[in-house]
Amino acid sequence: MAGPQAGKKYKASGASEQPGSTKASLSEAFDKNLYDGNSVDKFAGYDSSIAVRDEDDDMEDADLNGRRLVGQYTATAAQLNEYAQGDTAEADILMSREESAQIASRETDYQKRRFERRLSPQRADAFAQNGDDEGMAYKDVMKERAIEREEARIQKLIEEREAKGGNEVLDHQPTLKDSKEGAVVSGDKTPPAPKKKRRRWDAAIDDEPANEEIKAEPESKKSRWSPTDPPAAEKEAAAPARSRWDTTALAPAGATPAPAAGEVARSAIPNMFAFGTDVSNRNAPLSDEQLDMMFPAEGYKILEPPPGYEPIRKAIGVPQLPTGYQGFLLPEENNSNMMGTKLPTDIPGVGDLQFFKTEDMKYFGKLVDGADEGDMTVDELKERKIMRLLLKVKNGTPPMRKTALRQLTDNARQFGPGPLFNQILPLLMERTLEDQERHLLVKVIDRVLYKLDDLVRPYVHKILVVIEPLLIDQDYYARVEGREIISNLSKAAGLAHMISTMRPDLDHQDEYVRNTTARAFAVVASALGIPALLPFLRAVCKSKKSWHARHTGVKIVQQIPILMGCAILPHLKGLVDCIGENLNDEQPKVRMVTALALAALAEAASPYGIESFDDILNPLWTGARRQRGKALASFLKAVGYVIPLMDEEYSNYYTSQIMEIVIREFQSPDEEMKKVVLKVVSQCSGTAGVTPVYLKDNVLNEFFKHFWVRRMALDKRNYRQVVDTTVDLAQKSGVSEIVGRIVINMKDENEAYRKMTVETIDKIISTLGAHDIEQRLEEQLIDGVLVAFQDQTVEDPIVIDGFATVVNALGERAKTYLPQIVAIVLARLNNKSATVRQQAADLISRITFVMSKCDEDPQLIKLAQALYEYLGEEYPDVLGSILGALRAIVTVVGLHAMQPPIKDLLPRLTPILKNRHEKVQENTIDLVGRIADRGADYVNPREWMRICFELLDMLKAHKKGIRRAANNTFGYIAKAIGPQDVLATLLNNLRVQERQSRVCTAVAIGIVAETCAPFTVLPALMNEYRVPELNVQNGVLKSLSFMFEYIGEMAKDYVYAITPLLEDALIDRDQVHRQTAASVVKHVALGCVGLDCEDAMIHLLNLLWPNLFETSPHVIDRIVEAIDGVRNAVGTPVVMNYVWAGLFHPARKVRQPYWRIYNDAYVQSADAMVPAYPAFEEKESRRHELEIFI
Amino acid sequence: MADKLRAQQQLEALQSRYIGTGNSDTTKFEWTSNIARDSLSSYIGHPPMLQYMSIGLGQSREKTRIQLLERMIQPVGKPPETQN
Secondary structure (H helix, E strand, C coil): CCCHHHHHHHHHHHHCCCCCCCCCCCCCCCCHHHHCCCCCCCCCCCCCCCCHHHHHHHHHHHHHHCCCCCCCCCCCHHHHHHHCCHHHCCCCHHHHHHHHHEHHHHCCHHHHHHHHCCCCCCECCCCCCCCCCCCECHHHHHHHHHHHHHHHHHHHHHHHHHHHCCCCCCCCCCCCCCCCHHHHCCCCCCCCCCCCCCHHHHHHHHHHHHHHHHHHCCHHHCCCCCCCCHHHHHHHHHCCCHHHHHHHHHCHHHHCCCHHHHHHHHHCHHHHCCCCCCCCCCCCCCCHHHHHHHCCCCCCCCCCCCCCCCCCCCHHHHHHCCCCCCCCCCCCCCCHHHHCCCCCCEECCCEECCCCCHHHHHHHHHHHCCCCHHHCCHHHHHHHHHHHHHHHHHHCCHHHHHHHHHHHHHCHHHHCHHHHHHHHHHHHHCCCCEHHHHHHHHHHHHHHHHHHHHHHHHHHHHHHHHHHHHHHCCCHHHHHHHHHHHHHHHHHHCHHHHHHHHHHHHCCCCHHHHHHHHHHHHHHHHHHCHHHHHHHHHHHHCCCCCHHHHHHHHHHHHHHHHHHHHHHHHHHHHHHHHHHHHHHCCCHHHHHHHHHHHHHHHHHHCCCCHHHHHHHHHHHHHHHHHCCHHHHHHHHHHHHHHHHHCCHHHHHHHHHHHHHHHHHHCCCCCHHHHHHHHHHHHHHHHCCCCCHHHHHHHHHHHHHHHHCCHHHHHCHHHHHHHHHHHHHHHHHHCHHHHHHHHHHHHHCCCHHHHHHHHHHHHHHHHHHCCCCCCHHHHHHHHHHHHHHHHCCCCCCHHHHHHHHHHHHHHHHHHHHHHHHHHHHHHHHHCCCCHHHHHHHHHHHHHHHHHHHHCCCHHHHHHHHHHHHHHHHCCCHHHHHHHHHHHHHHHHHHCCCCCCCCHHHHHHHHHHHCCCCCHHHHHHHHHHHHHHHHHCHHHCCHHHHHHHHHHHHHHCCCCCHHHHHHHHHHHHHHHHHHCHHHHHHHHHHHCCCCCHHHHHHHHHHHHHHHHHCCHHHCHHHHHHHCCCCCHHHHHHHHHHHHHHHHHHHHHHHHHHHHHHHHHHHHHCCCCHHHHHHHHHHHHHHHHHCCCCCCHHHHHHHHHHHHHHHHCCCHHHHHHHHHHHHHHHHHHCHHHHHHHHHHHHCCCCHHHHHHHHHHHHHHHHHHHHHHHHHCCCCCCCCCCCHHHHCCC | CHHHHHHHHHHHHHHHHCCCCCCCCCCHHHHHHHHHHHHHHHHHHCHHHHHHHHHHHCCCHHHHHHHHHHHCCCCCCCCCCCCC
């Protein structure tokens, strides 16, 4: 099969020293180096008589189990597969889901540019002890960058010329058109590998070995398809770029993007290659022979590829062919990958993985090639070891991951940085990476960095290339991770090395690279301290050679405050001075970024540090007058952030200087500018120097004219900005001034605009109150808010909030409007739309407080009666709101005055307790609990018992709040009607299967015991323990545990009563039994510290002690806690007597738990242990001081 | 395995905060040294105890205190020779 590289052939031979020498044969692999072209019979494996295409179909079937038992009388495979491949293919749901999980799928185009970067060659470590100098030195890198810039410049020139139309030479149609790119890799959805820059040079390197072989072939095979103009090719090779080509050729290993990956991929091929699934041969470019056959000899001219021509086909397809490829390979029986879908989940030496993706084969294929590890070199073994560990970390189960990660960390220095990073970094460049995988790999780097320390230096740039994109990820945690890695990296490599590594990227011709480098530099500054980096930054910001460097330098200064916040304050002066002069830079972009950097610095420094900005105030303000458009926006932004730092006098002056421009820009149509001026206005109005009078005279009119228009309400971002700015203006100029201007908008026909007004008024009034609103405005306000409330088409909480805020702020002044409001609410409670009813009910619960303050209790009762009628509501959300409103009314009017009376209300609630909806449950249980707490005697005991049964179900609720409320309600009810009946119900519930229900019952019993005194509960409880059923007994123990926890010191009276039961529980065979008993002991012991129950406690300790050798974590934890409890109750020395015996026991299994007890005792009461330490025989260890006797 | 690892980490954290804690590999020398130091600091930390001992030794409290402080250096003699 002709490799997909065929399109590159011309270039290859052009670059060879014997140009135009070869004509490849149709059936031979071009790339001898890869495919081992020394085949004996090149047609081996091909059936020469039958059409190859049909063969394919047969083979696909044969794949399934190797032979076919019955004849096939169905549609052909081609028909069946019609919708499986090609343009007609249906999207695979699973595949698309998989892809949507990938990081690359949610990246913006800008973020995707990371794929255009390649891993740079290894760098030399200038600080290495032995001075060995493998890798590129700083000088080489700088030179390379210069050449890249030059190339970009020329490329641009060419493009320009092309655009102008002088394209007779440049406008070539490629003579050999490649087929679709996507067809190269079948079954593999990997997007093409990161596109390398300067690919034609790389390609030249790749092809070089091939050329050597070609060279050996006889001259006679010369084809007319090969370039006819050898001197041209030579000329090109001799072009100025040549020197760079040489440079890269020196370090080819580093120049290929993923050296390790490439190798792995090659070995992985047997799995990837099969006729049935691989269509690349069908889509391969036509060979010279085919072309010869197809075209007549005359009338056609073979054009040479134009300069700068790059084959579209990616090199990725090539390494996917096996080393020993000789044509068609007979698929092996058990090669699962032949199926195309199945992938191994069990890799030898790795174990069961969670998943294994197609793309992983490229990197980890080596592990399944089944090579004998016996005859491998140490390095190869090491490589495989790392590979295995990485695979475990990336794809393994959590415990696997953990151990593998630990092994990687511990052995990092043995593995060495090279082998580690050469495998990790290409993985991180993979396009199909998902968040979890990236997180884990980044974690590996982090851990490994820590261990490798300065060994990491040669790889700093490579790591940066991979990690820098994290700094601009949308995901906050990815950004944090990226920062952490870079900061660790800079600590390991040192400032000097970081600077020399990143310096060449500062004026990189690609903006993406510069941007990410600036961010990385800011992280370095935060890790190593700003002062260390300042001299360098100063130099960069003053760079004369390139404005790119200045731009990036300023950008670093901009990123530092964003990253470090107020920690920049000590170095503020230095940072500002560093970029000050760039405000007048000749490049507009530099000026803009400088203004933005100043804004960031001022924002971080606020409210301090104005003196550091002294020098730039003048240029900033004069600059703002000169700029237009985007630059003006950035200058205004800086101005806006600097003004709040100033003192009164200055801010007044400087605001008046700038306000003119700001007001002028109110009418700017530019969104960005709008945002900036709004921000500046709110910042200016916040300063002391700006007076309300000034605002009123100069700003407000214009502001409301331009920003309080309906259009602003439509865009979400503008909406927010306008609301915030208006609220800020209100802080200064007063409520009535602002509210008076916008109150009329609540009656506007545009709903979004009404909402915006309500929200603004809500915010203003809730912060500033309604005191300076006079009679007329008050009427307008209520009127407007009612209109906004009633005219809602989409019910929105904003309106309710606004309504409630206004009514509550008006307080007693709202009295006159209440009848109207109640009438409206009542009408809306009867509305047919559920959300309207819900809102009405919600509104009631918000305004009950004000209503009772206005002595409108009769109105409240009226509402309560209406709500009572609506308890049959079927929408749970609405029902929840109705219950909430009822509760709010009950709270303010009191249980005795409540109408309908409680004794009627509660029975209506009992069936509602069955409702499963959380909102309903929460509100009912709240209401029922309140009644049980305050007015239990309004209802007869039987009703309470009924409620008790319903409450049991609530103990299963998902929401903790509901369970807690239910438990508390049990307590209230037990108090109201006596514990006996409630307790009986609860004890019965201990028999149920559900664990959560039992636990909650246990808690409820504990609560009942607490509220009704333990002696009312304990006898029944202890009696229940005699039931020979494990769940019940455990439940009893659990209730005891809760009970003793709640009753605290009261435990003293029940210690001796409970001891026999505990005795029995502590010697039970069941582990959980002892565990629960231990927790009872703990609470009892802690309850009776210092209350003279030592004898019982020691008895329990004796029973506890042998449990020390339990290994189950829960059990041993409870046991140790219980021993701790007893230690507190009986005193440390007594317990220490038990401990001494085992501290130096010959068996480690014994020593371990004993030391645990010792440590716990030591941490809690080291001083109390001093008198209890054993006396030693040895002279030195004796404590003579203790023998002093007076 | 994970539990073991966590237990190990917890132990290390504990040890770094409280020097006197030990584990199953603590030697007698380490333990007795800790005991001696803890005892000495306890004597110093309880003024009545220090007073009592000073009276018994017939010297000023400060002198006893200094003596006790100095005894904290290698309180149980030189560490044992390591085998390897």
